Amino acid sequence: MANGTWKIARRGNTQLPLVIVLALAVALVLLGKAQANLFDRARTTIIDRLQPVLVVVHTPVVQFDRWIGSIDELFTVYRENLALKDENARLKQWRNVAVVMQDRVKRYQALLHAVPDPDIHSVLTQVIGRANRPFLQTMILDAGSASNVKPGQAVVDARGMIGRIYLTGQHTSWVILLTDLNSRIPVTVAPGNHQAMMVGDNTAMPTLDTMSQTVTLHAGDQVVSSGDGGLLPPGLPVGTVVSQGGQYRVALLSDAASAQDVEILAFRKPPEQLPTDAQSQLPAVAAGLKPAAPPPPAPASATPAQPAQVAAAHPKPAAPKVAPPAATATPPAPATAPPAETAAPQATSPNSSETSADQTDQDR
């Protein structure tokens, strides 16, 4: 086509040799493998700049999509209406059941003094772009780090989880969909609470890798996020198990292709607290060495409990030799360790120190 119309020019002599450019391209791939977020800043900057345009252009595109879709729906609208009415009646029944169950769970939690579920803040935002590439399935949201959106946060629509944030700009963020090649989500399959890893492979239904080979799943089992790793909240609805070609897959509840308004869940697992009675749980004598004595009473500005715990948690062999006299009066814990509340006051009292010292001699 080209040769018939235009004269072919000769090659330029000043061009960079092809071999060097090829080597640079290979080096770029290797560099990208070592540092996968090589272009992240450039990507977010470009999309941030395009954000006003995308917001404006996205609306007519969505309207066009809906119009195209509505042509097909015209032929099935009556049948679909009947099915929706039927489904609505069933959902109302389930709603009543859910309300009763929720109330019952709250009462059980109160009876058991269960740790309440953490509050999850969310950011409601709009999808302003979608990209379906051979090696990346993503959507772009109209909220970024300015709205406290952070990488790793879960993105859900009204039906279930869609994906998670993997890149944030100032005013936009990129979502890696559950179906994407790079998506790996720890999930729980109920009933049975089987732990599994849901792995995207660029098909509509991600695969399910169970942790145990002996686990047998069934079609229709519910898949929810397990919360392992602390990034995603546990119990987010994801989908249902489908058996396909001897492999377990997940039919997702959410529809990433049609979702317009989504929520970004700002979940953060609370940091694990050290137990307050760590000292009492230590063995009286470990490897022939007694626990280190708590330090002398701290000044008023310091908190007394923390240093004692730290000292008890890390007994040093040399501590008894160099410890001050008050420290030697630390009562050696009996075989069944007493509660810390009773041991601590003894160390500060001179009388009890003598008693403790006598007891130490008896133990020896």
Add this chain to the structure above:
Amino acid sequence: MEFSDRMGQWMSGRLLSALVPVLCGFIAVLFSNLPLSFTNGLVPAPLLALVPIYFWCLVRPDLMTPAAVFGIGLLQDIMAGGPPGIWTLSFVVTYAVIERQREAFAGLSGLAAILGFATASLVATACAYATVALYYWHLPPVAPIVAELVVTVLFYIPGVFVTGVVHRRLVGPLRSDF
């Protein structure tokens, strides 16, 4: 004075015509990577940047240099959001293949020219697929990349029409220099 003005115009025109193929490549990358889909994501976006690369590599390789192809591939990598360097390497490898078989590709016309472009697209997508397979150390599904290849080839006809018009209007007048 008149002579220098004419020289200035000639030089600026020459510079513009030299930049046009690369700019067309960049614009094609931006267009094909806009995160908008009229098909709800069912049809992947074509690799529009391959059209100017293929076209000017055959017609004016002095304007579509390996460095220019590297730059276009780099922008494609940034915009596409996949693993870094995949499309840069694919475009450069494709350029190398076209450049080696330039006489054969340039001799094609009509349907054969489309098949020639399809061959170049096949090289690009196969290279990208192989690189991603090595990158993740497992074979990704073939269907998305095949869909990308088909859509890219389908877009060649309108793409080469636009490229041809741009060449005639902006680059073409200077082709007699070579």
